[in-house]
Amino acid sequence: MSLWVDEYRPKSLEELTYHSDLTKRLKILASSEDFPHLLVYGPSGAGKKTRISCLLRELFGEGVQKLKTDIQTFTNSSSRKIDITVVSSKYHLEITPNEVGFSDRLVVQEFLKDVAQTKQVDLSIKHDFKVVIIHEADLLTRESQAALRRTMELYMSNVRLILCCKSPSKIIDPIRSRCLLIRVPAPTIDEIITILINIAKKTNVNLPLKVAKLIADQSNRDLRKAILSFESLYMEYDVLKDNIRYRFTDWEEIINDIANKISLHYNPENLENIRDLLYELLNTYILPSNLIKYLFLAIVRRADESVKFEILEKAAEFEHRIVTGSKALIHIEAFVINAMYIIGRYKNGLGTISMDID
């Protein structure tokens, strides 16, 4: 039995419920003779991959959803072997170049050349090009993006690219201008509620409107998160009543805990406690940049209006350092100390600051 997220994922363009304008556009694209390179972007849980897979189905038929996974090996100039996982069907291939880190340029060049040089042999299909989907395209290094530029033009006759990413801010201009941009906005709260109720109907679960609203509100407009937490709530309670308590995930609880601690005291012992909690979070593979984001949101919810601006400035600064630096914990702690200082200073009246040691 698969998770509800996968089980009730729409399989064709007709099944998509929201963004009907976008669906219409995708349909026009699929029916046209010349299919362009695409750059699909939007926040996570908005349905980017679902839309891509529906589009492919519209292009090639059902065979495109029969996937197999294998590993391809490339050798770089210093004869080090680089493995990359390739998910493929008869008509398309999917790669996540980011998984090989800095060697992604080689992978992008070699992989695309390989694909481009083999022609589609099956004569019965509608289109004679293959589609390559590059996931997490915003994490491609600059060199590999530069390498993509010309490749995209040269192999246009055999290969179409679909780049999929959260935000195109990091994608260089020349690539952006070669692609057709497709924006996938996150669904609204109401749309999430409708979808949850639909799933409830299909699974014969009684889902009161109030609970659906609660789940949707907590999801931060992330459909995947909403469906997952719906399923876990159902697993836990079996019968969903109106007065149900929304369960936060463990890491969310810890972050709230840290935020409480930060707003309470400003002293070294407190910092030590927080460090333990931070380690716990980082050890469970919570991404550092997500950690600081949720931590900041939790702190700001508790803080006074007058210090919010200042805390934000620090958060933005240290978040950037996490991305460019190498050891995340240092920067998160620096942010924690700064936040403590700002809040502590405010509590003791502006200007003078003294540590409260109890």
Next chain:
Amino acid sequence: MGSFFQDQGVRFKSAKDSTLNLPWIEKYRPKSLNNISAQEDTLITLKNSKDNLPHMLFYGPPGTGKTSTILALARELFGPELMKSRVLELNASHERGIDVIRERVKNYARSFIISDSDRNNQCPGFKIIILDEADSLTKDAQEALRRTMEKYSELTRFCLICNQISCIIPALKSRCTLFRFKSIGIDNMRNRLTYICEQEGIDYYPEAMDELIKDSQGDLRKAISWLNNASKLHKDDRVTVDTIKETVGIVPDDIINGLIESAASKSYDKIQETVNDVIASGYFGKQVIEQVFLKVLQDLRINEDHKCNIGESLGIIDKRLVDGGCELFQVLSLMCAISKNMD
């Protein structure tokens, strides 16, 4: 058996069709020097020195016709057939470390031309090596070019193409004749785009064309590929301003205004809510901050000094975004900076 060959025939035909479906930037690349617009000075110099070309260094903003010019020039010099053997085009998507410069470029540069008597010696006796996107050549690779360029100048002329001339080492600059490509004017751009629309039978609203020209900021390649993309979404009806905006990734004006109003309210929570909404709608940070800043510059509520402050934070925030900072944080912090600088 018969059907097998028939199928082959069909396949061959469709392969031919796919070359007709070239992206418009390739399809409408000017074929001769006369078709290149807006670069009169460069063209005159090039035409006069056709028989004895110097080494060339083309520089200028993207989409102004640098690659098109050299390709058109090569085509005029050698003709479409000889061009394949006489021109070596290398760009950033090829492997271009120092090894390639040492081996491939050098070997090509020093190879002699087998003279074609049937050409009546009409075409000049040298080859051209085009190093496109030369600013992404490493410094070592550029150093390695120096001697090669001098030694084989009898046989080979180099043409370096780059956006930023500061990325080319002075030693190479002094060996080349510099040609600056200026940005294509609005009129030239409109002519070209209208021509393409006529050829392709694209119907459009005049406002859509204005929007296209405005957003591309003098980059003809961008404008053409955007037009190409937008037209695919409109098969039977006219291309609208909204489609152009959507394909370009422009954020609608009311959203930008909403952001600025939230900043003017000076309430942090309101700003966060608005920014959250914008990010959730999938608009991307870089475009948002650019457009917000343009709006801020026109805003009369903010005085000159404060605009300078905002500009300074914009620089920092843009850098952080390019480094991969979180969109929410960075857009938020720009809006907060604006909010602080509002009276």
